Structures are given as C-alpha cells and as structure tokens.
Amino acid sequence: MTDKERQEATAVTTSPYASDALAEGTVDAVVIGGGAAGLNGALILARSRRSVVVIDSGAPRNAPAEAVHGLLALDGTPPSEILRRGREEVRQYGGRVVQGEVVSAKPAAPSPDGDLRFTVTLADGRSITARRILVATGLTDVLPEVPGLAEHWGHSVVHCPYCHGWEVRDEPIGVLATGPVSIDHAFLYRQLTEDLTYFTHGTDLDEANRARFAARGIRIIDTPVTEVVNDENGALAGVRLADGQVVARRVLAVLAQLQARTQGLEGLSLPVLDLPKGRGFASGMAGTTDVPGVWVAGNVTDLVAQVGASAAAGALAGADINKMLAIADTDAALQGIAESDI
Numbered sequence: 001m002t003d004k005e006r007q008e009a010t011a012v013t014t015s016p017y018a019s020d021a022l023a024e025g026t027v028d029a030v031v032i033g034g035g036a037a038g039l040n041g042a043l044i045l046a047r048s049r050r051s052v053v054v055i056d057s058g059a060p061r062n063a064p065a066e067a068v069h070g071l072l073a074l075d076g077t078p079p080s081e082i083l084r085r086g087r088e089e090v091r092q093y094g095g096r097v098v099q100g101e102v103v104s105a106k107p108a109a110p111s112p113d114g115d116l117r118f119t120v121t122l123a124d125g126r127s128i129t130a131r132r133i134l135v136a137t138g139l140t141d142v143l144p145e146v147p148g149l150a151e152h153w154g155h156s157v158v159h160c161p162y163c164h165g166w167e168v169r170d171e172p173i174g175v176l177a178t179g180p181v182s183i184d185h186a187f188l189y190r191q192l193t194e195d196l197t198y199f200t201h202g203t204d205l206d207e208a209n210r211a212r213f214a215a216r217g218i219r220i221i222d223t224p225v226t227e228v229v230n231d232e233n234g235a236l237a238g239v240r241l242a243d244g245q246v247v248a249r250r251v252l253a254v255l256a257q258l259q260a261r262t263q264g265l266e267g268l269s270l271p272v273l274d275l276p277k278g279r280g281f282a283s284g285m286a287g288t289t290d291v292p293g294v295w296v297a298g299n300v301t302d303l304v305a306q307v308g309a310s311a312a313a314g315a316l317a318g319a320d321i322n323k324m325l326a327i328a329d330t331d332a333a334l335q336g337i338a339e340s341d342i
C-alpha cells in the first residue's frame, strides 16, 4: 500500500449536507475547512457581522468515531452532530457553509485602496474572492503499512487515550510502535489496562525503557508484526508475527504519522514545519502566519489538538481576523477622507 492509499484508507467522508450558494463579489473571509476549527472561526466572524463563507469537503478526521469524548458538555456526542449544530450556528448569523473542495487558493491583485485580496477556487471550477483566509483543513492520519490495520481505524485501532481510552479500558491492548513517541503512549495505555503488550515492530527500545516497561508489567515483543488477524465476526482478534505466531489482542494503539492537509493550498506559500509526530503549517499567536492575510487553526497547525482545542484555536483566529479587518476598514476610511481633502 502506498502512502496515498493509506491516507485514503483513514479518510472517511461523512454524509453530504445541504450546501449554501457561493457568495458573489468579495467576502470578508473565506474559511477553508468546516471542522471544529473552521466552524468556530466562522461563527466568531459571522457574529462580528463579517461576510464569511466556509468551504468544506465534508471529511473531518474523526468521522470514523462513534462519539466525541473528553469535550466538556458535549462528551459522547457523535462528531457529525457537533458539526451539524456548528453549521447551523454559523448560518444563524448569516455565515454560509458551502460543500466543496478547494483546489487552489492564492493572492490576487489588491483592492484600489490597497487591501489584500485572495482567489479561492473549488474543484467544480467556481471561485470566490476574499479579503482574508482562514485555513482549517485538518490533518490525515497515515497508518503504518500493516495489512488489516486500516479497516479497524477509529474502532479497535485507536490512537488517543483521551478520545477513546476509557471505552477500551481493561481490554487486552497492544501498542504497535511507530517510533520513540510510542514509548510514552504505552505508559498512557498502561493507565487504562493491566494487559498491555508493546510490539517494537522494528523501532528502538533501550534498556532503561525496557526496565520501566517491566516495572509496570508491560510485555515486550520484538518480532515484527506482519498482519492484523480478525475473528469469525470480523472483529480484531490479534496480530500475526513474522514467525507465524498469533498474539491475541482486542485493541491496538497506534500513533499514526500526522500529515497536515495542505493539498490545493500551495499557492498561499505557507511555511510547513516537520515535527516529531508529523508535518503541519507553522503559526504564531492566534493562528497568524508569515503570509499577510492568512491564518491557520486546528489540526492543520496543531497536530495534537483535540476538538475543544481546535475549536478554541478557530475562535481565536476568527477574532484576530476581525480585528485586522477593523484596522484595514479604518485605514481605508482615513485614506478616503485624506483623498477627499485634496
């Protein structure tokens, strides 16, 4: 399986929702991506009486999960329900949510008063002009290349102890290591079960960490894993090792490589950072970037942000965009007065 195929295996498209029409003329902001980050950014902008259009391809990262956990007041709510409510809230204040995939976003000629402009183009050829851009396209989880792993993603193959750890407590869990970051991951899962096996799967595990694992009763297997084995009902039953042995497990904890979804956004020239867990867009306070007029929020820049942190980052970015637009509006008004004096 290639990287692209593995990315596609973890990308799940939610059921389509009613799309608004794309706005005519220039809007204050286009938000690319309508997950928690993008919708909260749009909500703040719409409530600030900014014209805002969210363009969303409808494949949020947590789509395979039955419920969102660890989110105050919404714990246990299906991801699709949170997003449905979010879209409604944005629309309630005049924001638009358009289903579509952005294939190009790039700076355009500034307005006559020198304000920034961007052109955003969708896969179906339609385009829209915006004064500011919020990129909230999330990330893709790239799983290790083990046959049978991807089909259980988000169910019996899990990554985040805070998202679905409680749901798999006391189960026989295997940590399938993907690198040094898996060591800490193992201790977090040990908090949830006493029956934990660490499959090094070709990654290093030094003597000090072997001793720490032994002290917590974590079993270590160094023989590589060749495939995931299912029971007769299709449920995850264990892993097969290179020597043919099958190790029974009900759950596998795997830290996927986290790859920001940057496709179609190359024209914005946003700097990308390589991080221990993957790649994301670089950002500063409130999601600002090195590119004037472009903000980023959520998993596309903060690879480990959960839903709450992603929504909060979107809200901060939305507020910062509104502030910068207020400054630009005032500069334009001042310039207009100065010109009328001439």
Ligand SMILES: Cc1cc2nc3c(=O)[nH]c(=O)nc-3n(C[C@H](O)[C@H](O)[C@H](O)COP(=O)(O)OP(=O)(O)OC[C@H]3O[C@@H](n4cnc5c(N)ncnc54)[C@H](O)[C@@H]3O)c2cc1C
Pocket: 032, 033, 034, 035, 036, 037, 038, 055, 056, 057, 058, 059, 060, 061, 062, 063, 064, 065, 067, 068, 069, 070, 071, 100, 101, 102, 103, 136, 137, 138, 139, 141, 153, 154, 160, 162, 163, 164, 261, 263, 264, 297, 298, 299, 300, 305, 306, 307, 308, 310
């Ligand atoms: C299996 C799983 C379970 C999880 N469970 C939990 C949990 O229980 N609790 C929790 O807090 N967190 C959980 N998370 C993490 C959660 O998914 C993220 O924190 C959250 O989705 C980040 O929000 P976001 O808005 O940054 O990105 P996303 O939710 O991924 O939204 C990005 C949106 O942008 C769209 N998009 C991407 N590219 C384009 C483009 N070019 N044009 C238009 N639209 C585009 C996508 O279709 C998507 O709708 C889980 C993650 C996974 C993988």
